[in-house]
Amino acid sequence: MLYFILKYFHIVGAAVLLGTGAGIAFFMLAAHLGGKPAIIAGVARIVVIADFVFTATAVVVQPITGALLVWHVGYSFWDGWIVWSIVLYVVTGALWLPVVWMQIRLKDLATEAAAEGTPLPNEYHRIFWRWFAFGIPAFTAVAAILWLMIAKPQMSFS
Numbered sequence: 001m002l003y004f005i006l007k008y009f010h011i012v013g014a015a016v017l018l019g020t021g022a023g024i025a026f027f028m029l030a031a032h033l034g035g036k037p038a039i040i041a042g043v044a045r046i047v048v049i050a051d052f053v054f055t056a057t058a059v060v061v062q063p064i065t066g067a068l069l070v071w072h073v074g075y076s077f078w079d080g081w082i083v084w085s086i087v088l089y090v091v092t093g094a095l096w097l098p099v100v101w102m103q104i105r106l107k108d109l110a111t112e113a114a115a116e117g118t119p120l121p122n123e124y125h126r127i128f129w130r131w132f133a134f135g136i137p138a139f140t141a142v143a144a145i146l147w148l149m150i151a152k153p154q155m156s157f158s
Helices: 002-034 037-073 080-116 122-151
Strands: none
Touching (some): 002 037, 037 080, 080 122
16 A cells, blocks of 8 residues: 555656646746736746745655655666666756746846836846756656656666
8 A cells, every 4th residue: 555655646746747847838938928027927926836836845755755665666776767767857956946046037027027117138038048948958857757757667777
């Protein structure tokens, strides 16, 4: 029974990471393409909250449930698919942390532009495209981790 509980929370955490990432990217891009500072500010405010509530929670749950599953099932932490999952998870985290700061900054810049009735500043556009560029490899890494969890390809590091 413990196995199914751990696996359930691990799968839900993976789905939250992938789904929240896709949703955040879609809504931020849609707001950005609309070009209206007030809408961008509102969407970015919600995105920042969603990242802290959903993504951050899943970021904590994943390694805990993953390690407990490895231990419970008897896998080796040196199984190739597990090693690559951990490497990709660290890469994702290294990309996600600056993205959170960028989202907060985008929200602040859009809020200021909306309050002042001015166009979005050049800094907003620079940060937005950097945010977008960080998101592509982060999302790809999460998708690859999900594939590794499902396929468990035979690769060995031991």
